[in-house]
Amino acid sequence: MSSAVAMEATRRRQRLSSNGGASEMTEDPAGQWGRAWEVDWFSLSAVILLLCTAPFLVFFFVMVCDQYQCSVSQPLVELYSGEATLGSIWDKAPSFTWAAAQIYTVWVSFQVVLYMCVPDITHKFLPGYAGGVQDGARTPAGLINKYEINGLQSWLITHALWYANAQYFHWFSPTIIFDNWIPLLWCTNILGYAVSTFAFVKAYLFPTNAEDCKFTGNVFYNYMMGIEFNPRIGKWFDFKLFFNGRPGIVAWTLINLSYAAKQQELYGYVTNSMILVNVLQAIYVLDFFWNEAWYLKTIDICHDHFGWYLGWGDCVWLPFLYTLQGLYLVYNPVQLSTAHAAAVLLLGLVGYYVFRSTNHQKDLFRRTEGKCSIWGKKPTFIECAYRSGDGGLHHSKLMTSGFWGVARHLNYTGDLMGSLAYCAACGFGHIHPYFYIVYMTILLVHRCVRDEHRCSSKYGKDWKRYTDAVPYRLLPGIF
Numbered sequence: 001m002s003s004a005v006a007m008e009a010t011r012r013r014q015r016l017s018s019n020g021g022a023s024e025m026t027e028d029p030a031g032q033w034g035r036a037w038e039v040d041w042f043s044l045s046a047v048i049l050l051l052c053t054a055p056f057l058v059f060f061f062v063m064v065c066d067q068y069q070c071s072v073s074q075p076l077v078e079l080y081s082g083e084a085t086l087g088s089i090w091d092k093a094p095s096f097t098w099a100a101a102q103i104y105t106v107w108v109s110f111q112v113v114l115y116m117c118v119p120d121i122t123h124k125f126l127p128g129y130a131g132g133v134q135d136g137a138r139t140p141a142g143l144i145n146k147y148e149i150n151g152l153q154s155w156l157i158t159h160a161l162w163y164a165n166a167q168y169f170h171w172f173s174p175t176i177i178f179d180n181w182i183p184l185l186w187c188t189n190i191l192g193y194a195v196s197t198f199a200f201v202k203a204y205l206f207p208t209n210a211e212d213c214k215f216t217g218n219v220f221y222n223y224m225m226g227i228e229f230n231p232r233i234g235k236w237f238d239f240k241l242f243f244n245g246r247p248g249i250v251a252w253t254l255i256n257l258s259y260a261a262k263q264q265e266l267y268g269y270v271t272n273s274m275i276l277v278n279v280l281q282a283i284y285v286l287d288f289f290w291n292e293a294w295y296l297k298t299i300d301i302c303h304d305h306f307g308w309y310l311g312w313g314d315c316v317w318l319p320f321l322y323t324l325q326g327l328y329l330v331y332n333p334v335q336l337s338t339a340h341a342a343a344v345l346l347l348g349l350v351g352y353y354v355f356r357s358t359n360h361q362k363d364l365f366r367r368t369e370g371k372c373s374i375w376g377k378k379p380t381f382i383e384c385a386y387r388s389g390d391g392g393l394h395h396s397k398l399m400t401s402g403f404w405g406v407a408r409h410l411n412y413t414g415d416l417m418g419s420l421a422y423c424a425a426c427g428f429g430h431i432h433p434y435f436y437i438v439y440m441t442i443l444l445v446h447r448c449v450r451d452e453h454r455c456s457s458k459y460g461k462d463w464k465r466y467t468d469a470v471p472y473r474l475l476p477g478i479f
Contacts, residue, residue: 100183226307351417
């Protein structure tokens with residue numbers, strides 16, 4: 001399908017949304033459901049800034065551990081005083097190696113095989129797990145895609161092989177990831193830029209579904225935020241689901257295990273802080289894969305188009321910056337007091353409880369269409385209507401009971417509590433491991449605002465009724 005066809009489909013959607021008909025939801029055109037059509041100067045400036053700085057930010061946080069024991073300030077002081085130059089810092093950093101390229105090629109290829117060639121069977125014997133072929137959410141154009149949900153199975157197979165290698169086969173060292181960490185950074189960047197560029201070109205030349213493409217007219221915004229909603233190769237290889245959930249998140253727990261193995265190798269023991277980081281983050285990762293079918297209904301899949309933001313972010317940003325705590329603890333082993341460790345564990349578990357319970361309530365409410373019990377009572381809700389890009393009128397319910405009656409995004413609040421626990425496990429010696437909570441706060445507050453803007457455009461006056469009923473976003477009584 002040519003780019004001209006894609007552009008014509010986009011124009012048809014614009015005409016449809018402006019002539020949508022008699023629905024009372026016409027105060028916001030249906031075409032505005034989803035990512036922005038037009039880009040203001042502030043958004044464009046932010047996009048260009050991120051494109052130019054994000055790769056160097058990742059390099060900086062990895063480099064300071066390799067060269068400065070994870071001190072964020074020391075390289076800046078040395079640059080200011082003239083003791084170091086950007087060139088000298090760059091020269092000290094390990095470069096691309098073919099060994100790292102081979103490791104990463106094998107890793108990504110193995111995850112592709114598990115994703116495409118091993119249909120899920122775990123849902124047949126794990127009660128309550130929703131795997132196998134599942135429906136996604138309705139796209140702005142009115143389509144419902146099907147997905148093969150086998151992430152939990154892929155995670156289990158991968159970690160079983162990792163364990164078997166460490167205990168019996170010894171094909172490679174358990175520290176292989178840490179030992180090749182910066183060379184792997186260059187490899188992940190190559191894949192991140194390659195897949196983002198491919199998706200960008202594909203949207204013009206042969207989009208999977210032209211009706212769900214969005215062309216803003218600005219090449220930088222299109223490249224970063226994506227044009228295609230669900231780019232696919234063939235029937236089942238979905239770029240968004242694979243890159244969101246496979247190379248980075250499956251690797252997350254392996255990376256932490258490699259950090260723990262390196263700590264054991266260097267010091268002869270593994271600290272309780274490293275164990276806490278491994279356990280708390282493994283809970284989050286396993287929760288993601290156990291609820292992968294639910295993930296199909298989240299903002300990443302339901303709203304974001306696939307561009308550099310997701311392609312490069314999933315390949316580079318996620319595995320390198322989400323694992324900063326374990327990396328820090330390799331260079332700075334911290335043995336926490338019993339009280340400190342208990343407080344971190346409690347914060348992490350309470351945060352997870354709020355995060356999971358909030359999402360579970362929404363999922364239960366959706367599956368039963370409100371015919372359920374939330375906190376021992378029949379849930380209350382606001383009935384909404386919206387139009388998809390194909391002109392169809394649909395109905396939805398916004399729950400105002402349980403955690404969703406306390407704040408509109410209390411799941412994000414639980415997520416932030418867990419993020420803070422990861423950082424607090426590292427003690428208070430450096431600010432390096434605390435970058436994660438700063439980033440997650442910015443990300444989730446921004447996502448909260450983005451999601452509400454989208455919902456306001458989608459539901460119109462019904463969304464106003466909902467925000468009147470549930471006035472707070474993240475912190476009851478505060479925000």
